[in-house]
Amino acid sequence: MTITRAMLEALDKGDPLAPFRDEFDLPPDVLYLDGNSLGVLPKAAKARMVRAVEQEWGRGLIRSWNEAGWIDMPGRVGAAIAGLIGAHADEVIVADSTSVNIFKLAAAALRLRPGRRIILSEPGNFPTDLYMLQGLTMFLGGAVEVRTVAPADLPTALTDEVALLLLTQVHYKTGRMHDMADLTARAHAVGALTLWDLSHSAGALEVNLNGAGADFAVGCGYKYLNGGPGAPAFLFVARRHQADAVQPLSGWMGHAAPFAFDDTYRPADGMRRHLCGTPPILGLSALEEGVAIMARADRSHIREKSQRLGDLFITLVEQMCGDVFGLISPREAGQRGSHVSLSHLDGYAIMQALIARGVIGDFRAPDALRFGFTPLYLRYVDLWEAVAHLANIMQSGEYRQDRFQTKAAVT
Amino acid sequence: MTITRAMLEALDKGDPLAPFRDEFDLPPDVLYLDGNSLGVLPKAAKARMVRAVEQEWGRGLIRSWNEAGWIDMPGRVGAAIAGLIGAHADEVIVADSTSVNIFKLAAAALRLRPGRRIILSEPGNFPTDLYMLQGLTMFLGGAVEVRTVAPADLPTALTDEVALLLLTQVHYKTGRMHDMADLTARAHAVGALTLWDLSHSAGALEVNLNGAGADFAVGCGYKYLNGGPGAPAFLFVARRHQADAVQPLSGWMGHAAPFAFDDTYRPADGMRRHLCGTPPILGLSALEEGVAIMARADRSHIREKSQRLGDLFITLVEQMCGDVFGLISPREAGQRGSHVSLSHLDGYAIMQALIARGVIGDFRAPDALRFGFTPLYLRYVDLWEAVAHLANIMQSGEYRQDRFQTKAAVT
The missing domain is CATH 3.90.1150.10 (Aspartate Aminotransferase, domain 1)
Structure with missing residues (x-):
């Protein structure tokens, strides 16, 4: 035709x-x-940025942390993204970059699977995914290694030595999509956890993290979510892991009581423990508008x-x-x-x-x-x-x- | 009177x-x-944000990485900050948050001082500084510990077991200022490295990192640098450490050739290896204007x-x-x-x-x-x-x- x-x-x-x-x-x-x-x-982001800069920053100044709701933005924008990826509102938060979030969640996964020495991925995965794993394992002194195998060999490479399977759902170059539910089930069958990078799928597909039984996920704000250049990224932790998932980038915004200014870190409940430093308000403001449009589309x-x-x-x-x-x-x-x-x-x-x-x-x-x-x-x-x-x-x-x-x- | x-x-x-x-x-x-x-x-930041949003993002789109110089912003804004803190232009880069940058540089310091088991700081340091060290050492499984001693006891606590001394130059609560040159010299005398948090001093004091012989530093963009809420942070590595300082948050923007899309991480020369994910362009744009004003003041x-x-x-x-x-x-x-x-x-x-x-x-x-x-x-x-x-x-x-x-x- x-x-x-x-x-x-x-x-x-x-x-x-x-x-x-x-x-x-x-x-x-x-x-x-x-x-x-x-x-x-998004047209709405233009107006929003003027408001964020001129009113919230310029006029409200430090008061905007409470009065403009800045302090709640990581959770609020995260909840809106959750609706796009088959997650509960309390399973997603916005923070840092995709790269940094990969480090956090891969490290958390290793702590949940002590003694297992392999993180599995595929060759040609988006470079930052592999690089972050390499930094993580280098830093751990060789106790854990990154192994990459071709997609067809993933089922046999999933053994009880594997702590974590990290894959990008949609490949950045080829566009090939993994079967998230199938690979997650295979990982769980050998006791491994899964971390899905949704950078090329959030906002583009009908992602269903909980339907697939996914454990962890990260994704990008500046692609299909239209959040602007270098927008902050998001991360997902399934409810069943939230109490036990501890990540090493334990900054003050992830503390149970950040404004108590204690000397000792105590992780917040839920997703807030995956925050690290002060949230990037300008980037979050633009991202919120991009996500809001996407949330209205079928x-x-x-x-x-x-x-x-x-x-x-x-x-x-x-x-x-x-x-x-x-x-x-x-x-x-x-x-x-x-x-x-x-x-x-x-x-x-x-x-x-x-x-x-x-x-x-x-x-x-x-x-x-x-x-x-x-x-x-x-x-x-x-x-x-x-x-x-x-x-x-x-x-x-x-x-x-x-x-x-x-x-x-x-x- | x-x-x-x-x-x-x-x-x-x-x-x-x-x-x-x-x-x-x-x-x-x-x-x-x-x-x-x-x-x-800053008034200039208002106009700059409109330009960054409407022209660079809205019109230039992906082309702005080259045509608007987005890709060079972390180094360019870093070089401007260097002039405020007694550093060479090639010793400072803007990335992530102060918290994340503390993790990077403390981890890099530990690798430069293998076998030493103490990171020294003071009780009541800004919480995120202590929390990040706690996350780092927890994650390393107890091989390194964080020790905090009162300022008066720092000289005696500096022993050849200390890998790193991390202090905030100006205390966030009391405003008390450490003698950077003296404490750096004392740390060096026992073979320890120093990491100075300049969050309350960059833009407010005549900071002189190289005059003091400092090894590493981090600092905040949204305080005296007027970079906006949650502005990206900066980090400094003295030239003499740049070839050997390797940090674990090895994202694609820190790769020697990010757009070669290799599977194996190879750190960029100089400060670029301390980048991790995609730079936050909106935040960097506002920060650049704040820093530019500060740079013109005596x-x-x-x-x-x-x-x-x-x-x-x-x-x-x-x-x-x-x-x-x-x-x-x-x-x-x-x-x-x-x-x-x-x-x-x-x-x-x-x-x-x-x-x-x-x-x-x-x-x-x-x-x-x-x-x-x-x-x-x-x-x-x-x-x-x-x-x-x-x-x-x-x-x-x-x-x-x-x-x-x-x-x-x-x-």
Whole structure:
């Protein structure tokens, strides 16, 4: 079946999520296929940041910790995120970065499984996940090791030596999705715990942490949650572990009574013990607005549109570009998150040429062109325009120009 | 000598720092003596936040990592802070929170002093400093212990078992200042390293880390640096330790080549290895403006005015309030940072009554009323008004009203 522009326009007309597009401040002349790296600006976040800066900080000053509810923001925004990932409101809190939260929860898991010497993951997991585990185990002096095995070998690698299985639900490069419920059950069968990185799934899929029996999770605020550049991250601890999960970054905000100023750390109940330093109020303010929009959208509509966008994109690329690209991502939508990666040896330059035309995706070394599909603000017809640009760049050879070859600091 | 209002007005007329007041957006009807807890809003930060949100995030989106220089912000703001604390530009970087940075550098110090089993500090240090050490040592399974001794006993407690001495240069409650050069020399004499928490001194004193031979330091962005609520923090590693200082929160932003997406962590050269997750751009943007103002002020003028403000405040309290308050802080300005604490059993209620009148200080359990002096935006005559309110509250007994008794979440 050949896709036509008219078909895509018809899909936009019938899209129940179409009204959400107006809630975002999208730049003109840009087709943004990189919301999986940095989500766009919600209009409500613009007004909120002015209020947070001018009123809460400027006028309220220190009084805003109580009067503007700053002190409750990590839990309040966490509770809103919980609704997006199949968690109870009291199982999620916002703090620090995804990286720091991985360290906290991996360390907590090791304490819950003393004597077990392996943390299991997969090669090519998002680097920070592996790096944080390497820092953690290096620091513990070799008593615990990080082992990475290919996804297909995970079931046999799950033995009673494994303390923790850490996986990213949707792979940052390929978009391949793990079966969270199945792998969690397999981990539990050998007495291991699970830590799921939801950076590429929260806000993009119907994540169901409790349905899958997950133990721990972390995730990113600045991708599908539209929380702004470097937004604070979130972490999840299942209720059954909350009383026993103790993490080493035991800062004052995680104390049972931070304003008693005791000399001895005593962890707060529930999720507050996973806070560390003073919460980043400006970042939390923007994130709260991004999450609020997402919370109003129907999760099944998001997943349905996300899958359809990905399917149509793959088909359009083949239709317009022929076979010049490899498909890194799974073709089957049910095995994919909300982005699609293509491979090409000149991937970096091709992506630069696309960006120069206002079609923004990103490049992941060594050869992946990555395109993210964000159902709240992307139109079906945008796919037509984006792939037409891509086809034109390939046919014209425009990407071979020198100006597209120079690597930037951030790719 | 009796202080008069006219004397204070004359001091304001001759104050070389007076023009700086206009750079801040101060609320009307407020006398703000809490800049040591949360600094006020720089006018430049208002405009900067609009630019960061609407232009850089909203329009530039992912391109702003390169085009708006986001990726360089941790080092760039760090270099600006370096100029305030006697460090080289390549010795400071901005990342995470003060708490998280304490963990990083204390862990790095332990690796540089293997076999030594004590981290030394003082009782009553700011809680998060002690809590982070407790988390660190708990996590290491008892091989290292945290020992706290009174300041007078530090010289004898410094033995060749000590790996690290962690002190806050200016005490958060008493305002008492340690002699950084002397204690650093004593630590070095027994082979120990030093980690200085500058939260209450960066931007308030003439800190000279390299002059004192300090090894490591951390500090807060939201106090005297006016970086906004929950601003990111900074950390310092002396050049001589940079090649060997390895910290366990080894996130992707600390990797030598973050966008190579390797599976194996390899620390960046210099200070970048002390980054962990994705930098908090909104917080960094506000902080950069606060630091820029501070960088234009003459450091000796700041210290001179800070000391004079403190001296005058103490004298005015005695002049107007008699002997109802104890003086927690050192009377000698040279031994004090930039805040003064008074003691009173009804301290909490008295501070609430002051705040209700728009005179904002804060309370630190169990009995300290804390008043911070920020030379860039405080006038000498403000002291007169503030202490007159305090005297009136004490004479009228107004603080005994029920409405001032209820403890808020944040004190």
